[in-house]
Amino acid sequence: MRLVVERFTHNALALLAVTTILFFMFRLMPGTPLAAFINENLNADQQQAMLEQFGLDKPMWQQYFIYLGNLLRGEMGLSFFQRRPVTTILLEVLPNSVILTLTSLIIAYAFGVLAGAWLAWKRGSWIERVAVPAVLATRAAPEFWIGMVLLALLSFNAGWFPSGGASSPGLAYNNNWQRIFSLDYVHHLALPVLTLALYLQGLPLLLMRSNMLEVMHEEFVTMARMKGLSEWRIVIGHAARNALLPVVTAFALGVGLSMGGNVVIETVFSWPGIGRLLVQAVSAHDYPVAQGAFLMIALVLAVMNFVADLLYMVLDPRVSHGRKG
C-alpha cells in the first residue's frame, strides 16, 4: 500500500511538472503572452470571457494557479477556429485514438508474445538468425512510412481499404457509439491498426524472447525438468509465466507511449484522433487546442505509467506479498 501511494505521488508529480513546463512554454512563447489565448477569430465577448477565465491581466504566478484550477475543472478555453470548448473537442476525438491504440497494441502484444516465446524456443536456428534482425528492422522503420507503403499497396493499388478517415462520407448514425461499432468504422480502422501493430510488435517480441532465454536458464526451470513435468507445462506454466511479467508492464507503458506516437499514423490515415488534432492545432496556431491535446496525451502517459506500476505490483508476488519470518 505504501508503495502504491509512493508510485501515485511520483506519477502525479511528474504530471504536474509537465503541466508546469507546458504553462511556461505557452506563456513565454515569442510574441505577446496574450496571443496564446486571445485571438481575433473570437468575438469581443468571447475574448473578454477568456481574459477573465484565465486571469490574463493578472501577474504570471496568479495566472499559473488560475490555470491549474481551470485544468482541474476541465476548463481549457475555447478553440480559436471552432469556437467551441477545447474539452468538448478533445472528448470527441479521444475514443478514436483510444480504440486505435488499444486495438493495435493488443494485436501487437498477442503476436509479439507468442512469436517471441517461439523464437526463444528456436534459439540457435536459422529462423532466429533471420527473424531477429528482421524484427529490429521493423522497429527501425518510421511508422508513417510503413503506413505510406501499406496505403499505396493495399488501398490505392489493391483497393481493399479506404485511404483515410474513420467513416465513409454520407453515412448517418444515431450516435457516436453506433458509428464506432459499425462495419464501416472497422473497415477504416483496419489499415491504421495493421500499420501500428506492425510497428509495435517488435518490442514485446524481443522482450519476450530475451526474457524467455533468461528464464529458461533459471534453476526452477531445471527443477521442473527434474520433476518430470511436461515440456509444455515447463515452457508455458513456468518459463512464459515468469517471462511475461515485464511484458505486461510494457503493455501498459505502451498505451501511454503510443498515444503520443500516434500523431504520425493519425496524420497518414487522416484518422480523427488526438494526435492529428494536435498536429492541426499547432500548424494553425490554435494554442488552446494544442495545449489541451498535449495535456491529454501527457495525462494518458502518466496514468498508464501508474497502471504499469500497479500491474507490476499485482503480478509479481515478490512485490505484492511481503516477506514473513
Added chain:
Amino acid sequence: MAERAEPVPARASWPLLPVLKRMAAMPLKDPFAFAGLVIYLLFVLVAVFADQLAPVDPLEILFTKAGKLAANVPPGVEFPLGTTNLGRDIYAQLVHGTRSALAVGLSAAIIVATVGTIVGLVAGYFGGTADAVLMRIADMALSLPFLPFVIVLTGFLGASTSNIVLAVALLLWPNSARVIRSQVLTLRERAYVEAARVTGASAWRILFVHIAPNILPLSFVYAAIAIGWAIITEASVSFLGFGDSTSVSWGMMLQDAFASQALSRGQYAWFVPPGICIVLVVVAGFFISRGYEEVFMPRLRGR
C-alpha cells in the same frame, strides 16, 4: 555462454587505451555490428561525395529536352529514380538527404551521449543532492510525451533542424544518464575503485581514470541508438510539416511524396527509397549497440 564482462583494470597513464582497443576490435567479433559499421561507412561516403554522386541540384526544377516540365518522369537512365511532380530529381534528393540525416543523427548523438554520460557519472558517483536533483529532472523529461513535445517545440520555436536536434536531445539524455548512473553505482563499489580511494586519489581522478573508461562503451551504445532516434524523429517532424523547408531530407521527401499524391499514382520509386535509407541507418545503430552490449554488458541484453 557469454562471459561476464570484467571491469577494465585501469592503468594510470592511459586509462582509455585498453577500452578503446577493445571497442575498436568489437565489430570484428560480432557480424551484425560489423554490418552496422559498414552501413554507417557507406552513408558517410555518400554524404561526403554527394555532389559527385548526384551533380544535379536536388531542388532545381528540371525540364525535358522539348522544354516541358519534367514532372513525374518514371525511373530511367536520365533520372534513376524519376522526378517529383514539380520536376525535381528524386535520386539527387535521396543522395543529398544523406547529409542532413547524418548531421541530425550525429549532432543529437553527441549531445545525448555527452550530457547523459556527465550527468550519469556525477549523479552516480557523488550521490546525495546532486543525484536527487538530476534524477528528478530526468524523470520529468521522461514523462513528456516524445513526439508531441518535439512538435510543439518546433511548432513554436520555428521549424529548423537545430530546433529538432535540441528537442530530441532534451528528451533522450535521461535514458542514458539513468543506465550510466546505475553502472557507476556498481563500479564505485568494485575493489579497484576502493583501492584507489584508499590510496588517496581525488574523487575526480577516480571518476575519470577508473570509472569513466568502463562507462565509455555504454555511452557509445546510447549514442548509436540516439542517431537512429534523431533521424526518425526528424523524418516524422518533417513529414508532419514542421521540418526545415530549406534543407533536403528524407523526411521532407516523404512529406512531399505524400502531399503530392505519389501514393495514389503508385510512384514507389519516390517514397520507398527514403524509407529504406532511414531503416538502414537506424538498424545499423541497433546492430552496433547490440554488439557492444553483447561484448561489454552481457547482462543488459534485451533492453
Added chain:
Amino acid sequence: MILEVDKLQIHYSTRSGVARAVDGASFVVPEGRIVGLVGESGCGKTTAVRAIMGVLAENGRQAGGRVVFKGQTMDEATTRRLRWRDIAYVPQSAMSSLDPVYTVGSQLVEVLTKRGTHSRASARARSAELFDLVGLSERRLADYPHQFSGGMRQRAAIAMALALEPSLLLADEPVTALDVIVQRQILDVLRSLQQRLHLSMVLVTHDISVVAYLCDEVVVMYAGQVVESGPVREVLARPRHPYTMGLRNAFPDLLSDALELVPIAGSPPDLSEPLSGCRFVPRCPFAQPACSIDSVVTGSDGHRSACRRDAEADTIRTAALDPRTWQRSSSFAMS
C-alpha cells in the same frame, strides 16, 4: 545396490575446449544408506548428481559410462519415467529452485497431480502431510517462496522431493547456504526422514564434518574422479588416499579431537587439459614419478582407494598427520 554409477563421463563444451567435469567416476549407493559425496569445489559433484537426474546444462553431455538404478540402465526413456517418482532431488538453493510466482503449496500440488496420481483434493491433503513431515506449518502452504526463511525454504524443498515417495534422494549441498544451527536442524530432518521412510540417499557436500555427522558411506571425488570410497567410519578413521587425508586435515574433525586445520596447497587441475595418471600429483606430498604414468584402483570391495602407493597407506597416514607435510608441496612436482 539401489544405484550404480559406472565409469561416468560428463563433458562440457566451452570456448576453451572440452571440460571433462566427470571423468570415469564409479560409485554405488547401497539400499537404505546415506552416501556422502565429498570433494573440493569444482570436482564434479553437482555435475555427477545432475547427470543421474538427466538434466545437464545445455553444453553438457554424457560422453561415456552408465548409471544403473535398481538394475535398470538409465537411458533417456527410463530417466524420464523414474524422475521424481523414484529419484528426487534436493537443491542447494531452494530459493532459486522454486518458481517465484506461485505459492509453495501450489507447486507441491502441481507435482502431485501432474507427476503423481493425486486428485487436486488429495494433493492438498498430501501437501499438508508433507509440510508436517518436514516440520512446517500447514498454513505456510499459501505463502510464496520469498516469504520463507532460508531454513524453511530448505524444508519445503525436502517436502517437494518426498512428494511422490521416491526411494532415492539426491541432495546437492542441502545445507551449505544456511547458518550452522539451521544446518544441524535440516540435517536432523533428513536423517529422521531417511530412517522413517527407509530412503536411500546421496548427500553432496564439501564439508567432511557433515559426512561424519550423517552418512554411512563416503565417496571422495577429486578432479572428476572417485579417489576413495568406503564406510564413513573406516574412511575417516583410516583414510588410504592422500587427498582424503588432506581433506580431513582441512576440516574440524568430529571424530577425534580437533587437529590444527591445514589446507591442501595448490588448486585442482584444469579439466580441459589432457590429464594422465593420478590427478593429485601436483599437490600430493607423497607423489612419485610413477604416479604420473597411470592410475590404479586398489582395495577390497568395501574400502577402495585410487592411490598407487596404497600398500604404504599406513605410513603415509602417519606422515599426513604432521601439518608440516602439507606445507611443502610435492617434492616430485618441485623437481
